Amino acid sequence: MTEFRAALAGDDGTLRDAVEAAGGVVVDGAADPDAVVTMGERALVDTVLDDPAAPVLPVDAGGGPHAVQRVDAETALEALAAGRSRTESRATLSVTVDGDRRARAVLDATLMTAEAARISEYAVSAGADGEPIARVRSDGVVVATPAGSSGYARAAGGSVLTPGTGLSVVPVSPFATTADTWVVADEAVVRVERDDCDVRLIVDGEVAGVVPPKADIRVAVDGHVPFLRAPPATGWSRSRR
Structure with a gap:
């Protein structure tokens, strides 16, 4: 199985730990990641407006169905790594x-x-x-x-x-x-x-x-x-x- 590759934005260590626990690897945003995982609203906004290199997974970016809570980050990343995810188009x-x-x-x-x-x-x-x-x-x-x-x-x-x-x-x-x-x-x-x-x-x-x-x-x-x-x-x- 291909290793899951994630670029991170706004991370305080939580996302890196979650990616590694899910069997993935953290890479630079220019290294063809499978996803860009953001922590917090500011990191989400800055990432989206900077034309991200891969689909964005927001973590701890408020309520609503678009964001994953911090405590669920590892579970969500495990699902992404296993191919159990979907992509949605969001407006700017x-x-x-x-x-x-x-x-x-x-x-x-x-x-x-x-x-x-x-x-x-x-x-x-x-x-x-x-x-x-x-x-x-x-x-x-x-x-x-x-x-x-x-x-x-x-x-x-x-x-x-x-x-x-x-x-x-x-x-x-x-x-x-x-x-x-x-x-x-x-x-x-x-x-x-x-x-x-x-x-x-x-x-x-x-x-x-x-x-x-x-x-x-x-x-x-x-x-x-x-x-x-x-x-x-x-x-x-x-x-x-």
Whole structure:
């Protein structure tokens, strides 16, 4: 049987031990690995945006079905080494402000008022033709990929999405007793219609600057990266028990 080869990112020693326990070998990312195994959300984001050399297995990168919990890393790697895995295509995002590219994202892009408990008004539209969806008063709006839909978007009240089902668009702390959330195909545009203070653009947890009123913040799928799924998928089931 061919030896399983894994490149690592963000490892604190846990992944190397798990790979070796599973009968595999750790190699450099340029050495034709079978998988790139990441530890933590930051390592996952950096790896995906750097055009990985092999499908990515995220470990300890939040909840949801895309990530393996740290305690399950060895079991998941044993499944990969034995060929008991599958590949899923996951979207990456381009984030532009009035046509100027500001950042790329793997998990989510968020508009958020810079001061706590300050409400702004946002217009939300979908698709390249800018079909209007709603105007909302809220602390912010988050647009998440399926990989990011189990994070901040879910905490704000959005649904967890399976791969290929679109983007989750969720108002953050809306000024309403009931508030809608939306799933759009592959592109969302958010415009700050009124702000009482600065509105920040936050991409995958990092501030990417302040956006001006009336600017179109376009969040659109710009590519796909293969992720690995290996049984058991306890990273999701355990976190919900």
